[in-house]
Amino acid sequence: MTDIPLATILRINAARTIPLTRYEEEGNFDRFGYIKDLAENHGADLPAVIEIADLLGPEEDFDGLVTTIEDAAEGFGFGALIVGGA
Numbered sequence: 001m002t003d004i005p006l007a008t009i010l011r012i013n014a015a016r017t018i019p020l021t022r023y024e025e026e027g028n029f030d031r032f033g034y035i036k037d038l039a040e041n042h043g044a045d046l047p048a049v050i051e052i053a054d055l056l057g058p059e060e061d062f063d064g065l066v067t068t069i070e071d072a073a074e075g076f077g078f079g080a081l082i083v084g085g086a
Contacts, residue, residue: 002046004032012050017058034061042073 009032016023016031028034039049049069056064 004046004050008050012053015054015058018061022062031058031061035065038066038069042069044069044072 012032012035013030018031020030023029023031023034026034026037028037035049035053036046038044039046049065052068053061053065056068
């Protein structure tokens, strides 16, 4: 697993705009944990998922981010950059 700097984890959690209870509904205690689980559940590269989450913004954590990661896992577009591939 890739080590993510504490400063990045704190930044990701501070950027949260969705109520914390929504992340808890997904079994996570913060935004970073949710993003980490999303990456792991789809076999995606965590730093790449963090980068996409940053680009999309926290408002897209449960919509656009999920769709982007799922599309990548299915091989659409730039999937090899996110999900282990060539």
